[in-house]
Amino acid sequence: MTVHKNTTADDGVGNVSAAHVAEAYQTAGGRMLHGKIEDALRSDHLSALKGKVNLIVTSPPFPLVRKKSYGNETGEAYLKWLTSLAVPLADLLTDDGSIVIEIGNAWEPGVPVMSTLPLEALLEFKKTASLNLCQHVICHNPARLPSPAAWVNVKRIRLKDSFTHVWWLSKSKFPKADNREVLNPYSDSMKNLIRTQSYNSGRRPSGHKISEKGFLTDHGGAIGANVLEFDNERALPESMLKFTGTKWDAKYRNYCRDHSIPAHPARMQALLAGFFIKFLTRPDDLVFDPFAGSNTTGAVAETLGRKWLGVEASLDYVQGSRGRFEEFQSDSSESV
Numbered sequence: 431m432t433v434h435k436n437t438t439a440d441d442g443v444g445n446v447s448a449a450h451v452a453e454a455y456q457t458a459g460g461r462m463l464h465g466k467i468e469d470a471l472r473s474d475h476l477s478a479l480k481g482k483v484n485l486i487v488t489s490p491p492f493p494l495v496r497k498k499s500y501g502n503e504t505g506e507a508y509l510k511w512l513t514s515l516a517v518p519l520a521d522l523l524t525d526d527g528s529i530v531i532e533i534g535n536a537w538e539p540g541v542p543v544m545s546t547l548p549l550e551a552l553l554e555f556k557k558t559a560s561l562n563l564c565q566h567v568i569c570h571n572p573a574r575l576p577s578p579a580a581w582v583n584v585k586r587i588r589l590k591d592s593f594t595h596v597w598w599l600s601k602s603k604f605p606k607a608d609n610r611e612v613l614n615p616y617s618d619s620m621k622n623l624i625r626t627q628s629y630n631s632g633r634r635p636s637g638h639k640i641s642e643k644g645f646l647t648d649h650g651g652a653i654g655a656n657v658l659e660f661d662n663e664r665a666l667p668e669s670m671l672k673f674t675g676t677k678w679d680a681k682y683r684n685y686c687r688d689h690s691i692p693a694h695p696a697r698m699q700a701l702l703a704g705f706f707i708k709f710l711t712r713p714d715d716l717v718f719d720p721f722a723g724s725n726t727t728g729a730v731a732e733t734l735g736r737k738w739l740g741v742e743a744s745l746d747y748v749q750g751s752r753g754r755f756e757e758f759q760s761d762s763s764e765s766v
């Protein structure tokens with residue numbers, strides 16, 4: 431394992447001030463780059479990967495009302511910026527590759543009105559790179575704290591915002607995908623049905639005709655729906671249990687604390703990354719996150735035996751992300 435010193439200038443609040451991209455660290459399965467994605471896309475690191483990335487999984491910076499420390503763009507500028515990345519990112523994909531983008535809801539400043547900017551950005555991104563929308567998936571987190579607080583908790587005139595949109599896009603209309611890789615455990619009633627080998631066949635009020643034997647074969651689990659909820663561990667396939675929240679993030683948070691590095695405030699759920707990596711790639715495929723943050727995507731990809739590449743603009747977040755990998759756990763040096 432090689433750890434390279436990073437020479438990129440940082441202004442102390444995580445902003446990269448030089449148009450410079452450097453390898454921060456490597457693991458057995460991947461590489462983390464420190465720099466802005468717009469620079470990385472022009473660098474040798476990424477031009478060598480054109481047509482070779484099987485899956486991009488990412489949650490882009492949010493279109494913020496006010497600028498955050500890592501310098502998110504706002505409004506029209508955000509739209510233009512995200513759209514400018516569409517073609518170069520799509521060019522990295524294999525012909526059967528996919529892009530999975532998680533975008534939360536956004537609200538207009540000071541009023542109880544939703545911003546349509548995330549949707550506009552998604553549509554522009556799709557159109558600019560001529561991508562297909564394979565499926566819209568909702569990632570529901572019923573345990574999320576009520577927000578936006580002013581309208582939900584205080585005035586009580588809006589409902590709790592409790593899901594993010596996940597947009598699955600691809601170059602081909604038939605990208606690599608296999609829903610048998612992400613089966614849910616059968617419900618007790620389904621297990622019973624398979625055991626007793628009997629149920630009421632015939633026509634349902636909806637018009638669907640249920641065949642006599644169609645539901646009696648044990649396929650190893652139930653086909654997943656396009657609403658994901660990861661709060662019920664009993665409903666998770668065994669292969670995904672290693673990514674459940676507290677357990678999965680504990681090492682990362684401890685590493686950040688021990689090295690006095692701020693933990694990333696907007697980490698992707700490891701289960702979400704794991705779900706799409708299993709669904710849309712095979713072992714040894716290459717998974718890329720252009721806004722890697724704490725490198726949830728890379729660490730999950732490595733655990734699942736995929737290769738990975740991450741790009742992140744903030745040096746703090748790059749440094750903290752080392753805590754996701756075993757080889758850095760006992761490393762007390764601050765270098766990246």
Ligand SMILES: C[S@@+](CC[C@H](N)C(=O)[O-])C[C@H]1O[C@@H](n2cnc3c(N)ncnc32)[C@H](O)[C@@H]1O
Nearest residue numbers: 466467491500697698721722723724726743744
């Ligand atoms: C929503 S966060 C991603 C979190 C990540 N999925 C995780 O699990 O930690 C978006 C990330 O994009 C990074 N970012 C913002 N502008 C960037 C740019 N131009 N190039 C690369 N990364 C950028 C931010 O620093 C932030 O960490």
